[in-house]
Amino acid sequence: MAELDCKNILLFLCILLCSGLFAQGSFSGGLQHNSNFFQRDTTIGAAGTPQYDNLLYGGESWFNLNYRISGFDFGLRFDIYQNSNLPNPLDAYTGQGIGYWAIQKSVQKLGITVGHFYDQIGSGIVFRAYEERPLAIDNALLGIRLTYDLTDNWQLKAFTGRQKNPFGANGFIVGNYQPIIKGASVEGYLNIGETSSAVPGIGILNRTLDQASIDLIVADINTYAPIDSFIPKYNVYTVTAYNTLTVGNVSWYAEGAYKSQEAILGSSGKYISRDGSMLYTSLSYSRKGLGITLSGKHAKNFTLRTSPSEVLNNGLLNYLPPMARQNSKRLLSRYNAAVQELGEWGFQADVLFKASKKISGNVNFSNILDLNNDLLYREVYTEVKYKHSRTWNLVGGVQYQQYNQEVFEGKPGVPLVQSIVPNVELTYKFADKKKSIRTELQYQYTEQDFGQWLYGLLEFNIAPHWSFSASDMINIVPKKSSDVEHYYSFSTTYTHKANQFTLAYVKQVEGVVCTGGVCRFEPAFSGVKVQINSRF
Numbered sequence: 001m002a003e004l005d006c007k008n009i010l011l012f013l014c015i016l017l018c019s020g021l022f023a024q025g026s027f028s029g030g031l032q033h034n035s036n037f038f039q040r041d042t043t044i045g046a047a048g049t050p051q052y053d054n055l056l057y058g059g060e061s062w063f064n065l066n067y068r069i070s071g072f073d074f075g076l077r078f079d080i081y082q083n084s085n086l087p088n089p090l091d092a093y094t095g096q097g098i099g100y101w102a103i104q105k106s107v108q109k110l111g112i113t114v115g116h117f118y119d120q121i122g123s124g125i126v127f128r129a130y131e132e133r134p135l136a137i138d139n140a141l142l143g144i145r146l147t148y149d150l151t152d153n154w155q156l157k158a159f160t161g162r163q164k165n166p167f168g169a170n171g172f173i174v175g176n177y178q179p180i181i182k183g184a185s186v187e188g189y190l191n192i193g194e195t196s197s198a199v200p201g202i203g204i205l206n207r208t209l210d211q212a213s214i215d216l217i218v219a220d221i222n223t224y225a226p227i228d229s230f231i232p233k234y235n236v237y238t239v240t241a242y243n244t245l246t247v248g249n250v251s252w253y254a255e256g257a258y259k260s261q262e263a264i265l266g267s268s269g270k271y272i273s274r275d276g277s278m279l280y281t282s283l284s285y286s287r288k289g290l291g292i293t294l295s296g297k298h299a300k301n302f303t304l305r306t307s308p309s310e311v312l313n314n315g316l317l318n319y320l321p322p323m324a325r326q327n328s329k330r331l332l333s334r335y336n337a338a339v340q341e342l343g344e345w346g347f348q349a350d351v352l353f354k355a356s357k358k359i360s361g362n363v364n365f366s367n368i369l370d371l372n373n374d375l376l377y378r379e380v381y382t383e384v385k386y387k388h389s390r391t392w393n394l395v396g397g398v399q400y401q402q403y404n405q406e407v408f409e410g411k412p413g414v415p416l417v418q419s420i421v422p423n424v425e426l427t428y429k430f431a432d433k434k435k436s437i438r439t440e441l442q443y444q445y446t447e448q449d450f451g452q453w454l455y456g457l458l459e460f461n462i463a464p465h466w467s468f469s470a471s472d473m474i475n476i477v478p479k480k481s482s483d484v485e486h487y488y489s490f491s492t493t494y495t496h497k498a499n500q501f502t503l504a505y506v507k508q509v510e511g512v513v514c515t516g517g518v519c520r521f522e523p524a525f526s527g528v529k530v531q532i533n534s535r536f
Contacts, residue, residue, distance in 0.1 A: 370407070
């Protein structure tokens with residue numbers, strides 16, 4: 001079926017090109033390519049997977065093509081995976097196929113999308129179709145979406161489809177999970193006064209399981225003791241209400257959602273029948289030189305997937321906002337808090353300030369607990385930026401973390417990780433304004449997990465084409481080995497207009513990679529990485 005779909009889409013594209021219609025429209029698109037050449041290194045744990053033991057290579061490519069003509073928008077993306085460890089870090093996947101196609105057209109007030117589409121309701125708590133390629137997430141829906149402008153300020157949206165299964169079998173990306181997803185929302189805008197407004201909305205989502213999914217769940221439940229048995233439901237329903245209220249310099253977002261009772265995988269790995277709830281709010285205040293954001297969340301049994309049997313990042317239908325700061329620097333991001341769908345509550349405070357033209361900074365505090373009030377994650381972070389002149393600027397900060405490795409990484413019996421990470425970054429621009437040097441120095445003190453780390457980076461840029469960097473991450477007081485380990489990287493990037501090429505030699509410690517509270521485990525890596533990005 002997937003092969004037939006691909007042939008039909010490619011045939012349509014060839015007819016379009018050969019017909020001469022392309023001369024009247026406009027094309028755009030791009031290529032993203034990753035190649036990984038694996039070098040076995042047992043000293044850091046870079047071994048034991050097919051890539052290190054036999055294959056020695058793995059890669060991914062995505063070629064995206066967009067075409068616009070006469071009010072129609074056509075989108076097409078071809079995906080290629082060759083011995084890739086992206087779907088499963090401990091295995092190799094090979095497949096190719098049409099990963100995305102869509103046709104869009106607006107007919108007066110009606111918007112029509114057929115094919116794959118990415119979208120969300122509210123903040124995404126009950127539904128979010130999106131892609132995050134570094135985490136192997138691409139959960140677009142394949143179906144139809146309609147939008148209708150009720151007025152200039154109010155829009156009705158409805159959609160139905162099946163979620164894309166990005167990694168198929170038999171060498172082809174097969175396309176779809178079988179359960180049917182249906183949803184709708186109404187969103188609007190209310191002008192309350194000169195400096196006040198509201199953006200309210202309500203949304204609903206329904207998922208109907210197919211017979212094969214029900215049979216799989218029933219087969220497991222039939223092995224349980226009678227006291228734990230129940231009859232799973234074919235349908236689950238979710239409803240959400242949300243609003244953004246703005247009054248002057250203050251903005252308040254609030255959303256509450258409820259999910260009907262269904263079979264979910266409990267913490268023991270067995271199915272349980274539970275309903276779920278979710279509350280999320282964010283309050284922001286901003287004026288010149290100051291920005292304050294306070295946010296809070298309470299989630300209980302709010303796991304929502306295309307089928308309850310899907311695990312990890314497979315089949316995600318929604319997105320739960322995280323309460324932890326998203327760190328980008330190497331040691332600051334060693335420990336990340338993955339969102340706990342079965343239950344967590346927390347809050348976060350973030351303050352941005354600018355004391356003068358030269359001095360600015362950021363203070364952040366986050367605290368996450370489970371529903372028994374046991375600590376999952378806590379972080380205190382402060383950062384100060386000093387811009388001396390156009391020539392150089394300095395950034396310094398310190399992070400304190402408490403991280404429940406037993407929960408987030410499934411390592412039973414390990415103690416709570418506590419770490420302190422001071423860090424500094426210096427950027428110097430040369431007189432010709434084309435060359436610059438950037439350095440980073442970070443130190444992580446912890447008595448748990450791998451022990452203490454030191455990280456240093458030196459980056460030299462020659463605008464607009466070249467960038468060179470070298471870094472080393474050193475396990476200076478190791479807990480898991482008898483030797484001091486170096487995880488060094490060297491990279492070169494060349495940019496010419498819309499094309500960018502990167503060549504890097506990398507040694508990377510195992511860890512958890514997160515984006516916005518969605519995480520996945522990454523094993524140690526040793527080898528060469530090649531990346532190509534092109535836009536047209």
